[in-house]
Amino acid sequence: MRVAIVGTGYVGIVTGVCLAHRGHDVICVDLDRSKVDRINAGEAPIHEVGLPERLKSVAGRRLRATTDLKAAVAASEVTLIAVGTPFAGGAIDLQFIEQSARDIGRALRGTTDYHVVVVRSTVVPGTTEGLVRRALEEESGRQSGAGFGLGMNPEFLTEGQAIEDFESQDRIVIGGIDARSCAAIDALYEGFDGVPRVQANPATAEMIKYASNALLATAISFTNEMANLAGTLGNIDIVNVMRGVHLSRYLTRAEPGKAPWTAPLANFLMAGCGYGGSCLPKDVKALASAGASVGSPMRLLETVEAINTAQPARLVALLRDEMPDLKGRRVTVLGLAFKQDTDDVRETPARPVVEQLLAAGAAVTVYDPIAGGQAETLFGKGRVQVAGSLQASLAEAEAVILITRWAEFERVPQLLAGRSPAPLLVDGRRMIEPGAVSRYAGIGLGAA
Numbered sequence: 001m002r003v004a005i006v007g008t009g010y011v012g013i014v015t016g017v018c019l020a021h022r023g024h025d026v027i028c029v030d031l032d033r034s035k036v037d038r039i040n041a042g043e044a045p046i047h048e049v050g051l052p053e054r055l056k057s058v059a060g061r062r063l064r065a066t067t068d069l070k071a072a073v074a075a076s077e078v079t080l081i082a083v084g085t086p087f088a089g090g091a092i093d094l095q096f097i098e099q100s101a102r103d104i105g106r107a108l109r110g111t112t113d114y115h116v117v118v119v120r121s122t123v124v125p126g127t128t129e130g131l132v133r134r135a136l137e138e139e140s141g142r143q144s145g146a147g148f149g150l151g152m153n154p155e156f157l158t159e160g161q162a163i164e165d166f167e168s169q170d171r172i173v174i175g176g177i178d179a180r181s182c183a184a185i186d187a188l189y190e191g192f193d194g195v196p197r198v199q200a201n202p203a204t205a206e207m208i209k210y211a212s213n214a215l216l217a218t219a220i221s222f223t224n225e226m227a228n229l230a231g232t233l234g235n236i237d238i239v240n241v242m243r244g245v246h247l248s249r250y251l252t253r254a255e256p257g258k259a260p261w262t263a264p265l266a267n268f269l270m271a272g273c274g275y276g277g278s279c280l281p282k283d284v285k286a287l288a289s290a291g292a293s294v295g296s297p298m299r300l301l302e303t304v305e306a307i308n309t310a311q312p313a314r315l316v317a318l319l320r321d322e323m324p325d326l327k328g329r330r331v332t333v334l335g336l337a338f339k340q341d342t343d344d345v346r347e348t349p350a351r352p353v354v355e356q357l358l359a360a361g362a363a364v365t366v367y368d369p370i371a372g373g374q375a376e377t378l379f380g381k382g383r384v385q386v387a388g389s390l391q392a393s394l395a396e397a398e399a400v401i402l403i404t405r406w407a408e409f410e411r412v413p414q415l416l417a418g419r420s421p422a423p424l425l426v427d428g429r430r431m432i433e434p435g436a437v438s439r440y441a442g443i444g445l446g447a448a
């Protein structure tokens with residue numbers, strides 16, 4: 001198929017490169033000229049495992065990028081909308097969605113070929129058949145269902161494993177306004193034999209995406225609430241508590257003669273300093289706000305969000321239990337990315353932690369193997385020291401706060417060994433064995 005994709009962020013570029021790899025002809029569209037140039041030069045605009053190799057193999061052949069949306073739509077049968085949908089001013093901000101829909105609508109004006117527009121961004125239920133349909137119809141002068149098709153096909157990728165997620169999809173959700181629109185979305189995924197497909201109306205497809213993310217966020221905040229109680233009571237280690245929970249037959253299947261199999265949901269039932277990134281925080285808030293606006297308040301999700309917002313401060317509190325006055329103390333923060341294997345720092349728990357340390361007068365050094373270059377954007381010029389290596393980041397530290405589960409941080413105990421006085425390690429991910437360093441404090445344990 002000939003496919004245009006509007007927006008070349010995490011979702012747009014991964015979808016584009018993977019569809020091209022599977023034989024579709026893809027044109028990626030972005031307002032950002034530098035991203036377009038990089039893509040055309042075969043350079044990945046984001047850090048994502050496997051993306052550079054795959055992009056190189058399709059750039060200039062089955063995939064190209066442009067800032068000219070009108071030409072891209074004219075050359076395609078299907079246009080996917082993959083622009084950002086931030087949370088702003090107490091609700092989802094749909095300005096980029098509306099702008100793209102209007103631009104696509106204008107591109108369709110005067111054309112006669114049937115074209116299908118598909119929303120791939122995460123949007124609150126009702127957006128595709130409401131705002132998007134209206135914008136397309138007004139600008140194109142054509143009727144949805146007759147002049148053009150319309151649908152919603154949510155993206156479920158996890159940053160850091162996005163290519164793998166695309167190739168081994170667990171489900172394909174097809175939310176079309178009619179059979180012809182559904183068929184066009186279905187055709188995009190030709191070759192994904194055996195992957196379960198859910199066909200629904202666009203609002204249901206939109207809701208599937210939110211319900212999926214809300215479940216994961218709830219699992220995280222549930223565990224963090226348990227962890228905070230364990231830490232407060234003392235003498236209980238949340239890691240062991242959750243090990244016991246994970247072994248429940250609802251999460252772990254143990255069949256005679258076979259290795260036990262634990263459901264991946266258990267990864268979200270682990271204590272930490274809270275969820276971040278470009279999806280869970282904004283999606284939970286957007287859905288709760290959408291519920292409230294139609295008179296169906298979402299108390300559970302509001303609490304999930306409140307627990308998450310408060311969680312990074314727990315790390316600073318653990319530090320202060322040992323070091324009440326942080327003025328002038330040298331604290332190293334390990335990890336800026338909201339999770340390992342990505343350079344995405346949106347809504348990272350590192351941000352509130354560093355801000356609270358700076359407000360308390362600490363001298364902060366940060367280190368992240370991939371996202372370190374974004375420290376200045378996050379915190380402003382000169383407010384924190386940015387270390388070039390893990391070893392350098394620890395050299396002067398009196399305390400270390402671990403935020404991101406980068407594999408490299410497993411070397412922290414080895415690098416701190418023998419130091420006198422021993423720096424305190426505050427483990428925000430419970431990835432280091434408490435006994436592996438001389439001074440340890442962790443979420444859901446308190447000081448060990």
Ligand code: NAD
Pocket residue numbers: 006007008009010011012029030031032035082083084085096099100103120121122123155156157158159278279
């Ligand atoms: P992003 O912010 O990384 O990228 C959006 C891109 O769209 C930017 O490059 C921007 O320049 C471009 N853009 C904005 N308006 C445009 C316009 N009118 N015309 C052309 N280009 C335009 O966003 P993202 O992380 O890829 O997320 C996109 C959507 O997908 C969001 O709704 C998000 O919630 C959803 N989503 C994201 C992920 C993820 O892991 N990042 C996973 C699933 C779903």
